[in-house]
Structures are given as structure tokens and as C-alpha cells.
Amino acid sequence: MAPNDRKRPWLAAMLALQPGLGHAYLRSWVRATLWFGLWVATVLVVVPAPGAPATEPLAFLAGLADGLGAVEFEASLALASVTVFSVLDAYWLGVRELARSDDFADEGTTACPTCGRDIDPELAFCHWCTTELDAADPERGSGETG
Template sequence: MTDRSRRRPWLAVLLALVVSGLGHAYLRRWARAFGWYVAVTATLVLVVPDAAVDRLVAGDPPPIADIAPAVLVVAASVIDAYVLARRNNREYERDKRTKAGATSERVTSGTAPERADTGASTGQTDPGASTGRTDTETLTDRSDRSTVDDGGDVEAVSCPHCGRETDPAFDFCQWCAEPVDE
């Protein structure tokens, strides 16, 4: 799952308690959601006695021994939803730190690894190479450029956020998904 976002573990738990599998659906774990729904339903149909289900529906508390298997399966589903939400959030934070580290690495080195050969391929030179400016100022100059003429009919738009060239057909950067003002 590459498109991560933060999830609320308490909401996943609450949804898993309301309807089995719903907490996993909130986490976008569709196969697990279906699997937990089937597991709870199968436990209720195959393991829990019909008399206990009838008493529960009528509002009378059935003997705990009769409904214990269903309670255990629901508890396992709730715990699984909570653990998955926490794991998702840890991976989201790790990805966020990795992206922040890559961004700070680009700022300190002055060039993005993906754009290392753009000066040679377009005939342009590094604006900070002969002026003695710092790497941060050079990177700022690169991101301030709004268009780059590559000799063709279409001018490529440079993203003001990440500095990469974007497709002029889009009004957002396909690399960082930030809007590109024309």
C-alpha cells in the first residue's frame, strides 16, 4: 500500500465493534474486512447455539459460555484492526521522515538526484557554479524558474515546490502533487 495516510486507531476499533470487518474497511484492508466478517458470521452460525442467539436478540443475556467463541473472534478482529492502524501510522511517519530526509539532502547537496544531468542534456549550466552562491540559493533559483525552453513547441513548467519539470498539460506537479501556478 503505497498511498498511505494517517488513520485513527480508536475509530478502527469502534467501527470493528459496530460491524465486524468495518474497522478493516476503514483501513482499506478489503480482504481482511471480508475475512473477519465471514469469520464472525461463521462463528455465530456454526458454533454459537441458536438458543443463545435467540436470547441475545430478545434482550436476555445468554450464558457467557455459549457466546464466548463469538466474543473471542470479535475481540481478535478489534485487536487486529487496532494493530493494523498503529502499524499504518508508524509506516506513514517513517515514509514522511524519509521524504523529509531526502528533501533536506537535496537542499544540502544543491542538486536533486533525479535532475543531475539536466544541465548537460539541455545545454544549461548550474546557476551557482560560477557565482559562488550557496547550495540553498542555487536550489531556490531552480525552483523560482517558471518555464524552461527546451527548443520544442511546448514549454515545460518547473514546479515551484520541488523544482522538477512538470507536464504543461496538468495544473499540478505529477511529482509532488502541488498546484503549479501558471
């Protein structure tokens, strides 16, 4: 994995203060969708309904903002719980992905000299950018003896 491609667990945790964003940063799309959906469902259940109908979007959003200001302790506790668990899950997922990428790097992989991504050392080309590795990297050689 190229150094710029490594995901930072602490950044994922900070982004997860809005549930779903940290998981999207880690490209865990299903988890991102589920965490954001859980947060939206929690907001819809615990926040008092606004007075304006949902057919008027601006009035609905203004009413929702007023409703968020009048949230009771139990409702804010529910929202905080979803957020805290989202942050913890994003951090744990980021640490696990970082450990997996370190294990992958220890397995003898090399980086493509053209694009910098990890490549399979048994291939004669980069499967990302199709650069022929024998011609681009003189240390690799052709792998043939003769």
C-alpha cells in the same frame, strides 16, 4: 499523506466491534472479509437454529434474533473472542499503517498544492491530479541549472 487521509487506529478498533468494519475503514479488504466471514460462521455455528425456514427472510431474522437472546455462555464467549481479536487486529493494523505513513512522510515527500496528496519530489507533476508542480510551486523551481 494529507492530514485528512491519516487513519486513526482507535477509530478502526471502535469500528471493529462489528468484526470487519475496522479493517474496511483501513481499506484492508481481504482482512475485512475474513473477519466478517469468521464472525458470521461463528454466529451460524453457535447460535441455535431458528424455527422458520430460510426461505422466509423476515421470519428467519426474527428467529435468529430470538436465538441470539437464548445464547449460552460458551456461545457468547466464542462471539466475544472473535470480536476482541478483531478489535486488537484492527488497532494493530492501524498503528502499523500510521507508522508506515510517518516513515513515508520523513523520506522527503511533499504535498501537492492543488489536491494535498503526497507526491514524489522527483516528478515535475502530481501523479494524482496531474498539476504541473513547477508552475504551481515557486519554491520547487524547474530543477534545471543553466
